[in-house]
Amino acid sequence: MIAVTYAQGGKLHLEDIPVPKIQEDEMLVRVQVTSICGTDLRIIKHGHNKLQTGQKIVLGHEFSGIIDAIGKRVRNYQVGQxxxxxxxxxxxxxxxxxxxxxxxxxxxxxxxINFDGAHAEFVKVPASAISQGNVMPLADGVSFExxxxxxxxxxxxxxIAACRINLGDTVLIFGAGPIGLLHLILAKLRGVGIVIVTDLINSKLDMAKRLGADHVIDPQTCDIKETVLNLTQGKGANVIVTACPVHSVQEQSIELVAPFGRICLFGGLPHERPKISINSNLIHYRNLIVTGVTGGSNYDYRTGLKLLALKKVDLMKVVSASYPLSEGYDAFQAALSGNEMKVIMNPHG
Ligand SMILES: [Zn+2]
Ligand SMILES: [Zn+2]
Structure with a gap:
């Protein structure tokens, strides 16, 4: 089968590898759609601390598919699901x-990340993932994409849960990539007052507008602090999300948040330079909450599938390119260019 692989310390490859064999307590999923994540790009550029030097894996952790085979000790799932x-x-x-x-x-x-993923025609699901409920059936109306x-x-x-959004809050999102835009979509669902999105790339700001951002700011042509204070009667934003790995953005967010405000540092900083410099008195005197999150739980995953089944969010709006997996190398080049939103791949189409 075709797969996109990476060896720690090396490069990306598109290669032909054997279809995984499953044990009695495992299952094989025929991958229908697999999406390229910023984490994939970071692994290619910097490796991953969970990988040994030279260790090779199939990349890909954002995927859906059809159960192709199940081991005889697996309960509650059927082939074809x-x-x-x-x-x-x-x-x-x-x-x-x-x-x-x-x-x-x-x-x-x-x-x-540390075992074979889904940028392949088939992916093996380990027993621990099956027993912990990671494999979730899709409602009829939810597409593989x-x-x-x-x-x-x-x-x-x-x-979004960490942001503790209240009705009518002003939310400021730094970064209009897929993660920033998903924050925008979910913040609107939570009944916010206004959402302001800032990014350096105008096409991304246009997308944010189409998705319902009330104001967009290009910091190259417009002063963020002045704009945010103008829009909030001088108070600042109630909630700030940093959806980009930028030191100055994290530092600036402390200056732009209203009393009792919440700041969620969603995008991590590079491991070799993780420090920022802030006026911590602002946190103290303004009673701020500065938090961060990484990943999501299985329950968050299930909540997402529920929102999709109920048609509460339209994720296709953040997809900008689709490739057959046989052109996986080109798909990765497109994703690495920084000009795309989400790039998805179809292993069988
Ligand atoms: Zn991801
Ligand atoms: Zn544990």
């Missing part, structure tokens, strides 16, 4: 796992 699979698997024993937050497990493993994109949606569901 349409499914999406949450990618993070916890140890099952630590405090975070017992809270249902396998994405926070110190020992988590994940598709396409939407289901693959449910993974980033589930992470943003986690992020």
């Amino acid at each position: 349409r499914v999406a699979v949450a990618p993070n698997i916890g140890c099952g024993h630590c405090d975070q796992c017992l809270e249902g937050r396998a994405n926070m497990c110190p020992d988590y493993s994940a598709f396409g 939407e289901a693959a994109l449910n993974e980033p949606l589930s992470c943003v569901i986690n992020g």
Whole structure:
């Protein structure tokens, strides 16, 4: 089968590898749609601390498909079932796992990060993922494309919960990439007052407008602080989301938030330079909450599928390109260019 692989410390390859063999407690999923994530791009550029030097994996953790084969000890699933699979698997024993937050497990493993993922024609689902409920059947009205994109949606569901949005709040989102736009879509669902989105790329700001942003700001032509203060009668935003890995944005967000405001640092900074400089008195005197999230839980994933089944969110709006997996190398080049929103691949089409 064709697969997009990466070896730690090396390069991306499109290659022909054997279809995985499954054990009695595993299943094989025929991948219908697999989506390229910023995490894939980061692994290609910087490697991943869960991989040994030279260790090769099939990338891809945002996917949906059809169950192709199940081991004889697997219960509650059938061959032919349409499914999406949450990618993070916890140890099952630590405090975070017992809270249902396998994405926070110190020992988590994940598709396409430390074992073979879904940028392939078929993907093997390990026993632990089946027993922890990661394999979720799709409602009839949910397409494979939407289901693959449910993974980033589930992470943003986690992020939006951390923002504690109240009715009528002003929300400022830094970054109009797919993650910023998903925050915009979910913030609107939560009954916010106004949403302001800022980005350096105008086409992305246009997309934010089409998705319902009340104001968009290009910081190259417009002062963010002045605009935000003007729009909020000098108070600042109630909620700020940093959906970009930029030091100055994190620093600036502390200056732009209203008393009792919440800041969610969604985009992490590069591991080799994670420090910022802020006036911490602003947090103290304004009673701020500065938080962050990484990934989403299986429950967040299920919530995303529920929103999709109810047609509450339209994820197709964040897809900008679609490739057959046989052109996976080109798909990755497009994603790496930074000009695309979500790039999806079809292994069998
Ligand atoms: Zn992802
Ligand atoms: Zn755990």
